[in-house]
Amino acid sequence: MAIIRSVLGTLILFFDWAFTPKSLVRDPELQRIMDQRTGTLSLYEYAACPFCVKVRRAMKRKSLVIRRLDIKRSQTSRNELLAGGGKLKVPCLKIEEEDGGVRWMYESSDIVDYLTSRFCTEPVESALNS
Numbered sequence: 001m002a003i004i005r006s007v008l009g010t011l012i013l014f015f016d017w018a019f020t021p022k023s024l025v026r027d028p029e030l031q032r033i034m035d036q037r038t039g040t041l042s043l044y045e046y047a048a049c050p051f052c053v054k055v056r057r058a059m060k061r062k063s064l065v066i067r068r069l070d071i072k073r074s075q076t077s078r079n080e081l082l083a084g085g086g087k088l089k090v091p092c093l094k095i096e097e098e099d100g101g102v103r104w105m106y107e108s109s110d111i112v113d114y115l116t117s118r119f120c121t122e123p124v125e126s127a128l129n130s
């Protein structure tokens with residue numbers, strides 16, 4: 001079982017590398033503002049998880065720079081995820097809200113939808129521009 005998982009993981013990483021999506025190129029000032037905003041987010045993940053790859057590819061397409069914490073490599077990140085989110089499941093997006101609240105979002109589709117609606121809609125980009 002471990003061998004199958006390892007082979008599948010390697011294949012997932014290979015195809016992700018071979019067919020990596022193009023990144024959106026923004027005006028540097030707009031990108032700086034976006035980076036500031038995404039600075040309140042952290043993605044708990046591990047490299048060969050297909051659902052994490054899905055989120056990372058969406059981030060790459062939209063040039064969203066988000067801190068990534070690998071729970072297989074870091075015991076501290078693992079503990080944070082379990083204590084904060086309640087489950088050792090990845091991907092999980094930690095969202096630090098402006099009012100000091102923290103949300104832990106599981107489910108890759110929900111994370112991609114959240115990132116798209118919060119950071120990648122035309123009005124958001126043009127509001128940042130003005």
Ligand SMILES: N[C@@H](CCC(=O)N[C@@H](CS)C(=O)NCC(=O)O)C(=O)O
Pocket residue numbers: 049050051088089090091106107108109
């Ligand atoms: N439906 C979830 C599936 C996530 C999932 O199954 N993640 C696996 C790693 S690839 C995991 O963390 N499994 C541990 C568990 O379910 O407790 C999503 O789309 O994010």
